[in-house]
Amino acid sequence: MNKLAKMLLPVVAVCVLASGPLSAQGDLSLQKKAQNKLMAERAARADAMRKIAERIRGLHITSETLVKDFVTESDQIQTAMTAFLSGMQEVGKPKHMEDGTCEVVMEVPLETVIVNLKEWHDRYYKGDKYKATDFEKMTITNEIKIIREVGQGAQKEEDETIPCEPDGRFDASKIPAKAMAFWKAHVTGQGRLMAERAARVEGMRRLAERIKGVMLTSETNVQDFVAESDQINVNMETFLQGSRQTGIRYHDDELIVEVDMEVTLRTVYASLKSWSDVHYKGDKIKASHFDELITTAKDTVIKETGMGVPPQRYLRDVSAEMSQSMSLASKMPDWAGMTKRAMGNAAVDASTENAAQAKLMAYRAAELDARRKLSEEINGLVIGSSTTVQDFVAQKDEIQTDMMAFQAGAHVVEGSQKLMEDGTAQVTVEVDLRPLWDKIVVYQQKFNLTIK
Secondary structure, eight states: OOHHHHHHHHHHHHHHHHHSOOOSHHHHHHHHHHHHHHHHHHHHHHHHHHHHHHHHHTOBSSSSOBHHHHHTTOHHHHHHHHHHHHTOOEEEEEEEOTTSEEEEEEEEEHHHHHHHHHHHHHHHOOOSSSOHHHHHTHHHHOOOSEEEEEEEEEOOOOOOOEEOOTTSOOOGGGSOHHHHHHHHHHBOHHHHHHHHHHHHHHHHHHHHHHHHTSBSSSSOBHHHHHTTOHHHHHHHHHHHHTOEEEEEEEOSSSSOEEEEEEEEHHHHHHHHHHHHHHHOOOSSSOHHHHHHHHHHHTTOEEEEEEEEOOOGGGBSSOOSSSOOOOOOOSSOOGGGGSEEEEEEEEEOOTTOSOHHHHHHHHHHHHHHHHHHHHHHHHHTOBSSSSOBHHHHHTTOHHHHHHHHHHHHTOEEOTTOOEEOTTSEEEEEEEEESHHHHHHHHHHHHHHTOOOO
């Protein structure tokens, strides 16, 4: 068996596992187990992506502005941000627990975020509120260097896949009634479409990773070949954009949409051969070799699934629980240099048949409880002899809005999620209070607010 055939065996095996006939009950059991792990990974990846997105949107550009403010300046910037979030990759391998849950770690350096923000500013921004130099100061306005989150997921019932037309068109009227009702209640139509687009972008990215790793010779893979010519690289990007979407799944209990993308290996080889005839100047791969690869590939299909979530600005029910806090005084209070923590609790629903799913739902409920408690504690912080953060925030709608963004930046303390012996879940969240103090100083001066 030649090396190319050996390398293609995993791709063929995946295709057979997904769609071919099963010869024994044991095979069926293995397939089900693999599918369950995959669904848990998808859910964990989406959860991590959601948490990372919240953290990034809560980053300060200046003492008065947040990333979320800049992103809402333009639909083009919003789309670029969504694509950036969808393209984030996990760190290490997914961690599968004995109870069927899965953990995925995602992280992104602050410098990477800054580079992308500057690029979007130069390419899309038309106003004068944000200067290019503002982004360079983000390493000062934000002490964190690496944004890291752990996403969790569990196997759930497979959402119904709506097959696409042969040309890739998708009929939204076929979305199951339960899923459509859930999405309509929580997000606008444009937000739903942008989530679908983000899933498609991630699917294409994953296809690209798979394709570029395919070996053309014993020493050269597709990525090496594409790098030989700028024009071939451009053609590859265009080719991936034309990859076919075969199915779409809308979750009916979370704002997550999945898009299945696929391309045949034979089509990849044929395209590479046509580009090689025009643009390739090297001698590592001959045209006759591409002909051999096309014959060997037969009808092998490469499949990937991308996931997307709607941008925050299109949500109908932006959480009001993450609200309020601000303050000032003649001198910085002791709490301004502290990190505030709050612990939340929630009961595991024993009536839920899926124990792993019940545990994760309890963790999320405990996180919301912790965020509510954190909000109450922050609101009660004293910034003067008789003025609390809550009093200060209530003076201006603009400050109230900014406070919600500040508290959305609170994150779950890694390792704090625990399942107690009495059947309750426990989660701790924390937030750095120094940015809060800086905001209070700015708003006090901006609006000439009185602190008693």
